Amino acid sequence: MARVLYNLVIFLIRLAMQIKVVGYWSLIYGYCGVCTAVALLKLWWSFILRPTAVFQWAVRETPPACLNDTSLGTHCYVRIKESGLRFHYVAAGERGKPLMLFLHGFPEFWFSWRYQLREFKSEFRVVAIDMRGYGESDLPLSAESYKFEHLVTDVKDIVEYLGYNRCCLVGHDWGGTVAWLFAIYYPEMVTKLIVLNCPHPSVLADYAMRHPSQLLKCSHFFFFQLPRFPELMLSINDFKAVKSLFTSRSTGIGRKGRWLTVEEMEAYLYALSQHSRSCVLYNHVRSPVLLLWGERDAFLEQDMAEACRVYIRNHFRLNIISGASHWLQQDQPDIVNTLIWTFLKEGEGRKSYRD
Incomplete structure (x- = not known):
């Protein structure tokens, strides 16, 4: 019985x-x-x-003047032999200085790091890339080409092409996920890891499964798996959805920070009109980690930020920026830059980044 x-x-x-x-x-x-x-x-x-x-939509054949601002750096290109893709990046600072590499999120491109390129070029060789499928970088032919293993390999190939064997890696949103994974796969190549508004991949997967509210906020992940329809919905009415994403009261930039200018908004629309489509290993990170989080993030719940601590085997610093949106490096650039400088000065200091 x-x-x-x-x-x-x-x-x-x-x-x-x-x-x-x-x-x-x-x-x-x-x-x-x-x-x-x-x-x-x-x-x-x-x-x-x-x-x-x-x-x-308006035909945008000529880039806005802000994209050719020489104070941001020099426009360069590299073709990776293994993938065959050509990548566009903007670089500033003296060659030979420690490398600081920036990875943008969706639906952005290198321009989202404009404030950081100006700020850190005095001490670093700063490089902001257009990830595959964004901006002026090549668009792969299949959705399979956007697997994380390919994106992580892109970062490794670019770092080595630039003549470095390690870097200070900075990532935001989608680029933040790639930065986390790169630090896991190639810990010896990351001196310090700085992530903005993106939790460790294991934290996001676990938290979303236990909190439907977060999974609903991530519902666009599922939407982007549909063929062709996402591109259509983003582009209709002259990219109205994208404009709203960056400027609306709930998700936009600048409620308590810096608003996008008309020219800066045109820069994003110019990049998107070229092309843009983004269709595992989760382990511990051994590099020192700085995690910056916008308090007003409309896409990610703040509880995930502290949960990342269990996956860090080194120094971990978390800063919640009051009033900042998901796009915090553009929304609150002065605060973000100050926090990054503070983190870089801790422990090894700036000079230890030299190869």
């Missing part, structure tokens, strides 16, 4: 777990389906009201 009761209890527990999992993912995909349906209804309504305007 006891054996039968035991088996019954185990069966009921497993059944409850399966129901929970099915219900959980039904909720998420149902939410994504509702969002897609709403987007289609908006598209249909816009087409009814202004049929000729929906699928039109």
Whole structure:
């Protein structure tokens, strides 16, 4: 009898777990389906009201002047032999100085690091790249080309092409995830790791599974897996969705910081009009880590920031920036730069970055 009761209890527990999992993912995909349906209804309504305007956008053949600002650095290109892709990057600071490499997020490009390029070029060779599929870097032909293993290899190849065997690595958003993984795969190549508004990949995976609210905030991950539809929705009405992403009250830049100028907004739209498409190993990080987090991040819950501590085997510093949005290096550049300088001076100091 006891054996039968035991088996019954185990069966009921497993059944409850399966129901929970099915219900959980039904909720998420149902939410994504509702969002897609709403987007289609908006598209249909816009087409009814202004049929000729929906699928039109301004032709941007000439980059805004701010992209050619010589104070930001020199525009350079490198073709990686193994992947065959050509990467664009902007570099400043003297050659031979320690390398500080910047990885941007979505839907950005090298320009998102403009304040940091000016700030750190006095002590570093600063390089901000356009990751594959963004800005002036080549667009791979398949979604498979955006696997993390390829993105991490891109960083390694670029660091070595620049003549370095290690760097201070800085990443934000999508680029932050790549930075975390690069520090895991190639710890000997990262002197210090600085991540902005992006949790350790294991923290995000675990937290999102236990908190539906966070998974709903990440629902755009699922949306971007659809073929062609995301590009369409981002580009209609002259990239209206992108403009809203950077300027709206809930997600935009500058509520308590620096607003994007009209020219800076045009720089993003120019880069997106060229092309843009972004369709594991999770372990401990051995490099010293600085994690900066915008208090007003509309996409990531703040509780994940502190949870990253368990994956760091070295010095870990977390700074929550009051009033800052998800785009904090542009929103609060002075505070971000000061915190980065403080972190760089700790322990080894700046001079130890020299190869």
